[in-house]
Amino acid sequence: MSPRLQRAPGVTIGDIAAAAQVSRSTVSRAFTRPQLLSPETVDHVRAVASRLGYVGNQAARALSTGRFGNIAVVVPDIANPFFPPLVRSLQSAAETADLAVFLGDSDESAEREAKLIARLAPQVEGFVLASPRLSEELIRELAATRPVVLVNRDLEGIPRVLIDSSGGMTEAVMLLKKLGHQRIAYLAGPRDSWSDQQRREVLTSTASGLTVEVIEVGRPSYAAGRDSVSAIVRSGATAAIAFDDVVSQGVLAGLELRGISVPSDFSLVGCDDTLAALTTPALTSVSAGAATAGTAAAKLLIQLLDDPTAECVTIATHLVIRATTAAVTSRVTR
Amino acid sequence: MSPRLQRAPGVTIGDIAAAAQVSRSTVSRAFTRPQLLSPETVDHVRAVASRLGYVGNQAARALSTGRFGNIAVVVPDIANPFFPPLVRSLQSAAETADLAVFLGDSDESAEREAKLIARLAPQVEGFVLASPRLSEELIRELAATRPVVLVNRDLEGIPRVLIDSSGGMTEAVMLLKKLGHQRIAYLAGPRDSWSDQQRREVLTSTASGLTVEVIEVGRPSYAAGRDSVSAIVRSGATAAIAFDDVVSQGVLAGLELRGISVPSDFSLVGCDDTLAALTTPALTSVSAGAATAGTAAAKLLIQLLDDPTAECVTIATHLVIRATTAAVTSRVTR
DNA sequence: AGTGATTCTGCAACCGGTTGCACTATCGTT
DNA sequence: AACGATAGTGCAACCGGTTGCAGAATCACT
Numbered sequence: 001m002s003p004r005l006q007r008a009p010g011v012t013i014g015d016i017a018a019a020a021q022v023s024r025s026t027v028s029r030a031f032t033r034p035q036l037l038s039p040e041t042v043d044h045v046r047a048v049a050s051r052l053g054y055v056g057n058q059a060a061r062a063l064s065t066g067r068f069g070n071i072a073v074v075v076p077d078i079a080n081p082f083f084p085p086l087v088r089s090l091q092s093a094a095e096t097a098d099l100a101v102f103l104g105d106s107d108e109s110a111e112r113e114a115k116l117i118a119r120l121a122p123q124v125e126g127f128v129l130a131s132p133r134l135s136e137e138l139i140r141e142l143a144a145t146r147p148v149v150l151v152n153r154d155l156e157g158i159p160r161v162l163i164d165s166s167g168g169m170t171e172a173v174m175l176l177k178k179l180g181h182q183r184i185a186y187l188a189g190p191r192d193s194w195s196d197q198q199r200r201e202v203l204t205s206t207a208s209g210l211t212v213e214v215i216e217v218g219r220p221s222y223a224a225g226r227d228s229v230s231a232i233v234r235s236g237a238t239a240a241i242a243f244d245d246v247v248s249q250g251v252l253a254g255l256e257l258r259g260i261s262v263p264s265d266f267s268l269v270g271c272d273d274t275l276a277a278l279t280t281p282a283l284t285s286v287s288a289g290a291a292t293a294g295t296a297a298a299k300l301l302i303q304l305l306d307d308p309t310a311e312c313v314t315i316a317t318h319l320v321i322r323a324t325t326a327a328v329t330s331r332v333t334r
Numbered sequence: 335m336s337p338r339l340q341r342a343p344g345v346t347i348g349d350i351a352a353a354a355q356v357s358r359s360t361v362s363r364a365f366t367r368p369q370l371l372s373p374e375t376v377d378h379v380r381a382v383a384s385r386l387g388y389v390g391n392q393a394a395r396a397l398s399t400g401r402f403g404n405i406a407v408v409v410p411d412i413a414n415p416f417f418p419p420l421v422r423s424l425q426s427a428a429e430t431a432d433l434a435v436f437l438g439d440s441d442e443s444a445e446r447e448a449k450l451i452a453r454l455a456p457q458v459e460g461f462v463l464a465s466p467r468l469s470e471e472l473i474r475e476l477a478a479t480r481p482v483v484l485v486n487r488d489l490e491g492i493p494r495v496l497i498d499s500s501g502g503m504t505e506a507v508m509l510l511k512k513l514g515h516q517r518i519a520y521l522a523g524p525r526d527s528w529s530d531q532q533r534r535e536v537l538t539s540t541a542s543g544l545t546v547e548v549i550e551v552g553r554p555s556y557a558a559g560r561d562s563v564s565a566i567v568r569s570g571a572t573a574a575i576a577f578d579d580v581v582s583q584g585v586l587a588g589l590e591l592r593g594i595s596v597p598s599d600f601s602l603v604g605c606d607d608t609l610a611a612l613t614t615p616a617l618t619s620v621s622a623g624a625a626t627a628g629t630a631a632a633k634l635l636i637q638l639l640d641d642p643t644a645e646c647v648t649i650a651t652h653l654v655i656r657a658t659t660a661a662v663t664s665r666v667t668r
Numbered sequence: 669a670g671t672g673a674t675t676c677t678g679c680a681a682c683c684g685g686t687t688g689c690a691c692t693a694t695c696g697t698t
Numbered sequence: 699a700a701c702g703a704t705a706g707t708g709c710a711a712c713c714g715g716t717t718g719c720a721g722a723a724t725c726a727c728t
Contacts, residue, residue: 010456012684023708028686038706057456059402060684062393063713070436070457078422084413091412091439095446100454102404103437105425112429120434123392123404123457222612249612256614278556278583280590280614346714357678362716372676394714397683456684 011054020048072102072120073128081274086294093298110134125305128297147304149297154194161296161313168286168317169202172269180328181239185213185232189220189243213237225250238328239267245275248283263326273320281323289315345388354382406436406454407462415608420628427632444468459639462631481638483631488528495630495647502620502651503536506575506603514662515573519547519566523554523577547571559584572662573601579609582617597660607654615657623649
């Protein structure tokens with residue numbers, strides 16, 4: 001069984017060289033260093049190449065240059081609605097730089113994340129780790145080896161894209177104040193989430209004049225949100241800000257079950273703006289710009305490939321006001 | 335600037351060969367074909383290799399074997415909720431076979447899809463094309479070159495995973511009949527979608543005893559669903575089946591706007607079961623098992639890598655009854 | 669001891685690109 | 699006319715593995 005049989009019958013520079021009556025070197029240079037050749041030669045070779053449908057073999061290129069033209073993005077759960085827009089815009093940005101994208105889904109496990117990274121490392125030029133579960137130590141170890149961009153993880157010295165909730169959160173608090181709410185609940189996300197930590201801080205620092213009840217919901221999910229409603233009611237809050245939109249949607253469902261109508265009896269603000277327009281009523285939410293983050297991460301990584309200077313990009317957020325926030329009224333149901 | 339400087343200072347088989355006092359071939363065989371060597375040699379070489387921290391260079395291996403250990407999955411839009419579970423389970427299955435996964439997002443464009451495929455082709459062993467927009471001709475051309483598995487596209491002779499809606503659709507029709515509905519609407523998806531074609535057929539063939547109004551909504555989206563409500567009302571239907579859950583959610587919103595309450599005044603069934611549990615009220619939907627499809631596609635492709643025998647897997651669907659379907663009543667609102 | 673079969677290992681070519689170096693025109697100068 | 703500079707191209711080695719083929723070593727058996 002010859003290997004040639006298994007191999008795709010791709011067009012190689014040799015074929016083009018023969019067809020164009022030049023050497024293989026010239027074909028190679030026509031693509032990688034056109035300045036070295038006469039413009040006519042470049043045009044000619046490229047014309048022949050495209051006529052033959054030539055596509056460079058990355059593996060071969062990688063072998064001699066050490067550059068692979070691939071990057072990897074690792075997420076804890078692609079099914080979480082925050083990540084698809086991020087991955088999508090990242091892949092789009094990578095495409096314009098002619099980089100192909102590996103996707104790794106760690107299933108929220110640090111161990112699987114480490115395995116994925118090890119598996120991909122030998123064939124990528126860099127990593128984008130979105131909300132990594134990995135220990136700081138391992139991340140730093142990896143970052144020492146090759147370009148790494150973090151999303152929503154704040155490690156000094158490592159390039160990262162941080163979605164700064166403070167703008168949107170502050171707006172949310174202001175809005176709720178203006179609407180007359182005096183006691184609000186924060187449905188907190190995972191303790192080890194940088195986003196959650198930041199949101200807590202913003203809340204406690206901007207909430208002068210109103211009381212904030214922090215309610216832990218554990219792993220953020222629809223069910224967790226729904227089940228947190230009894231605690232919300234117990235807290236006496238007239239409004240809540242939830243860690244993310246999925247939790248918010250659960251809360252909406254839980255409130256409905258109890259006959260508490262939104263926004264007349266209760267106001268709710270989500271975060272991330274992933275589902276916002278799709279809930280009933282449409283959810284007021286802090287936009288997170290996952291797509292923007294994806295683009296930013298890709299650009300940062302691409303830049304990093306040439307110039308290894310650490311940088312940090314923060315993305316501002318704002319409040320998108322929809323139909324789940326209204327002036328406080330005397331509660332009809334309790 | 336020498337390429338060596340850019341390259342990671344990896345240990346190569348040459349280093350091991352020198353350290354172990356054997357030839358490079360022997361080192362290679364110690365890993366790829368240990369049966370050919372004496373057990374002692376294998377042990378010795380491997381010991382030296384691990385002492386030196388050897389990690390095989392995929393690019394080099396790929397170059398000579400034509401096997402990359404990579405596959406690619408191409409989707410029209412990763413942000414469409416149908417795909418993340420599919421990609422997720424596919425990547426998980428691939429991981430167990432030690433395959434890394436490239437993700438391509440074609441942004442619903444046949445042209446970008448073709449480009450992505452061409453870009454990835456030289457470094458993958460096979461493709462999973464989910465709901466490809468590509469022409470049959472190009473798909474067949476690609477499939478002639480390398481293993482290709484299609485998801486929700488039915489091309490004779492090419493391995494494919496088809497989510498067979500007929501089971502779930504039939505159940506849905508039966509349910510609506512039983513609940514007393516006599517006139518139902520089908521909110522149809524894109525004409526070129528295999529799933530849509532299949533669903534239309536099932537509907538018209540099983541719908542004896544009731545009238546089906548087909549309403550075209552164009553590109554399936556929340557807005558399209560919401561805006562189709564006037565047509566639904568005009569049709570006089572008391573229940574509707576929508577092309578997918580996103581459309582359904584739009585319909586729910588549109589119905590709410592008109593004060594038509596679900597399910598007391600109107601029954602609604604979605605398809606794909608992607609959002610089902612998250613709507614208010616919770617949507618009755620035809621489960622599509624996107625995750626199952628992902629796993630099936632991965633397994634099919636893995637199998638295909640060894641044994642190029644075309645096969646077709648169909649995935650059965652069933653109806654998940656939730657809170658948007660109820661017995662028909664006299665309509666309060668019109 | 670001689671012979672053939674079998675097992676183990678090495679040589680060298682190859683995968684498809686890239687690149688240092690050398691060579692050949694071509695051109696401008698004096 | 700002679701000569702150095704320069705631009706354009708080709709040769710050949712190399713990246714790090716894999717593998718067909720052949721030779722060496724070992725073994726079984728007459």
